[in-house]
Amino acid sequence: MSEKTLAGDFFDAAIGLLRQVRDAEAKNVEAAGTMLAEVIADGGCVWAFGAGHSSLPAQDTVYRAGGLAVMNLLNVPGVTGVDVRPATLGSALERVEGLAAASLDSSPVRSGDLLIVISLSGRNALPVELALNARALGLKVIGLTSVAYAEGTRSRHTTGTFLKDHCDLVIDSRIPVGDAELTAEGIEAPFAPASTVVTSALMQAVVATAAGELARRGIEPPMLRSGNVDGGHDWNARVMEEYADRIFYS
Amino acid sequence: MSEKTLAGDFFDAAIGLLRQVRDAEAKNVEAAGTMLAEVIADGGCVWAFGAGHSSLPAQDTVYRAGGLAVMNLLNVPGVTGVDVRPATLGSALERVEGLAAASLDSSPVRSGDLLIVISLSGRNALPVELALNARALGLKVIGLTSVAYAEGTRSRHTTGTFLKDHCDLVIDSRIPVGDAELTAEGIEAPFAPASTVVTSALMQAVVATAAGELARRGIEPPMLRSGNVDGGHDWNARVMEEYADRIFYS
Numbered sequence: 001m002s003e004k005t006l007a008g009d010f011f012d013a014a015i016g017l018l019r020q021v022r023d024a025e026a027k028n029v030e031a032a033g034t035m036l037a038e039v040i041a042d043g044g045c046v047w048a049f050g051a052g053h054s055s056l057p058a059q060d061t062v063y064r065a066g067g068l069a070v071m072n073l074l075n076v077p078g079v080t081g082v083d084v085r086p087a088t089l090g091s092a093l094e095r096v097e098g099l100a101a102a103s104l105d106s107s108p109v110r111s112g113d114l115l116i117v118i119s120l121s122g123r124n125a126l127p128v129e130l131a132l133n134a135r136a137l138g139l140k141v142i143g144l145t146s147v148a149y150a151e152g153t154r155s156r157h158t159t160g161t162f163l164k165d166h167c168d169l170v171i172d173s174r175i176p177v178g179d180a181e182l183t184a185e186g187i188e189a190p191f192a193p194a195s196t197v198v199t200s201a202l203m204q205a206v207v208a209t210a211a212g213e214l215a216r217r218g219i220e221p222p223m224l225r226s227g228n229v230d231g232g233h234d235w236n237a238r239v240m241e242e243y244a245d246r247i248f249y250s
Numbered sequence: 251m252s253e254k255t256l257a258g259d260f261f262d263a264a265i266g267l268l269r270q271v272r273d274a275e276a277k278n279v280e281a282a283g284t285m286l287a288e289v290i291a292d293g294g295c296v297w298a299f300g301a302g303h304s305s306l307p308a309q310d311t312v313y314r315a316g317g318l319a320v321m322n323l324l325n326v327p328g329v330t331g332v333d334v335r336p337a338t339l340g341s342a343l344e345r346v347e348g349l350a351a352a353s354l355d356s357s358p359v360r361s362g363d364l365l366i367v368i369s370l371s372g373r374n375a376l377p378v379e380l381a382l383n384a385r386a387l388g389l390k391v392i393g394l395t396s397v398a399y400a401e402g403t404r405s406r407h408t409t410g411t412f413l414k415d416h417c418d419l420v421i422d423s424r425i426p427v428g429d430a431e432l433t434a435e436g437i438e439a440p441f442a443p444a445s446t447v448v449t450s451a452l453m454q455a456v457v458a459t460a461a462g463e464l465a466r467r468g469i470e471p472p473m474l475r476s477g478n479v480d481g482g483h484d485w486n487a488r489v490m491e492e493y494a495d496r497i498f499y500s
Binding site for chain 1: 255256257258260261264265268269271272274278280290303305306307309310312313314315316323325330331332333335336337338341359364380401425428429430432434435436438439442443444446447451452454455456457458459461462464465466468470471473475476478479484499500
């Protein structure tokens with residue numbers, strides 16, 4: 001395309017960000033996928049969590065054809081996606097201390113499981129305390145966050161720490177502070193966020209790596225298949241039965 | 251990176267898909283952004299909807315810093331994201347005829363508004379009937395779907411039609427049927443879906459285009475700003491008040 005457009009600029013920016021994490025985070029993605037595979041091989045299951053928009057890449061990997069059946073969504077009321085009303089309540093809940101512990105303690109997570117906490121800024125009480133508490137419960141924790149926020153913003157948690165400070169492994173989404181890829185005349189502030197594009201790709205890359213690592217170890221990865229393809233339903237029924245004690249959405 | 255990995259292959263596939271829609275869908279994205287700008291300039295508001303995983307790119311643009319304040323999420327119970335339990339209920343609801351009409355008729359949508367319906371396959375009753383019914387109510391409808399599914403699968407709606415057959419404008423996500431970018435030895439079926447990465451980017455590109463088009467017309471685009479930046483809260487409060495009659499999440 002020769003004509004320069006905002007849409008074209010956005011796609012180019014998103015592609016640039018994907019290239020960046022593909023190369024700069026390759027080792028961390030590989031390590032994360034290996035951690036998932038180890039936990040699954042040892043009988044554990046995997047949990048994903050994000051609040052508000054950071055929930056979207058978590059949900060992208062749960063109950064997903066072409067994904068792992070043992071990927072579960074950790075439930076914290078009012079913050080899964082942006083459909084809580086009023087919307088401001090979702091943001092307010094992210095700052096409530098103690099909500100993480102209450103949610104984790106009431107959840108079916110077990111020692112030996114793995115939790116992926118997704119938070120763009122990593123600065124709010126909820127992701128910080130989820131990581132802290134999950135590790136205290138014997139879970140491994142992977143943080144998927146933009147480390148730039150830890151340098152460019154202040155923690156909102158009483159400890160002054162960020163999500164990244166409480167993880168066994170951190171994947172840096174490398175999203176610039178503000179999460180806005182474009183500027184234009186007549187529009188006062190930068191706009192057009194790419195964090196969901198980048199973070200979803202990172203999550204899918206981690207899951208794919210885990211599947212490959214399980215296969216490498218001679219373990220059939222518990223993948224879900226599309227119900228649209230022949231034999232998909234039967235396959236899924238078998239996987240769901242075999243892994244019934246590690247699936248919490250059925 | 252010289253070493254070939256599943257993660258690297260996934261990022262390359264996602265980048266390839268983004269390049270493809272950047273170029274092949276440039277005109278449709280431009281047209282969609284212009285439609286949004288026209289509706290907003292004329293006093294209407296914009297709704298986004300998707301069921302299950304297709305809800306994620308819709309939610310990505312709602313109550314979003316760097317996005318349009320007048321972007322609302324259309325509520326259909328049990329299908330927003332993948333946190334309904336059991337998860338199979340969400341898929342089942344997508345096939346229920348009449349659910350679209352009941353949800354639309356009970357919603358605050360108005361003639362002159364615009365609805366973006368996101369559905370990877372476009373074959374289920376819910377997206378088909380949402381488009382049909384929304385147009386009957388005087389809304390403009392944009393479908394964001396993979397047209398390949400209309401060729402490679404069968405409609406599940408009694409009309410035998412797909413989402414794409416009931417839209418004022420279609421953006422083709424060009425996701426191959428199956429939505430799985432990788433294959434590997436020891437993993438029986440293709441895996442690693444990229445639809446959320448691609449569809450979120452398309453949605454952000456449409457919103458960015460709309461913002462630019464409003465500015466071009468001399469209208470200050472009602473953008474939300476990050477609460478993390480100076481003046482962000484005051485700015486948002488002003489926009490939310492000015493557009494209060496077109497915002498349904500506050």
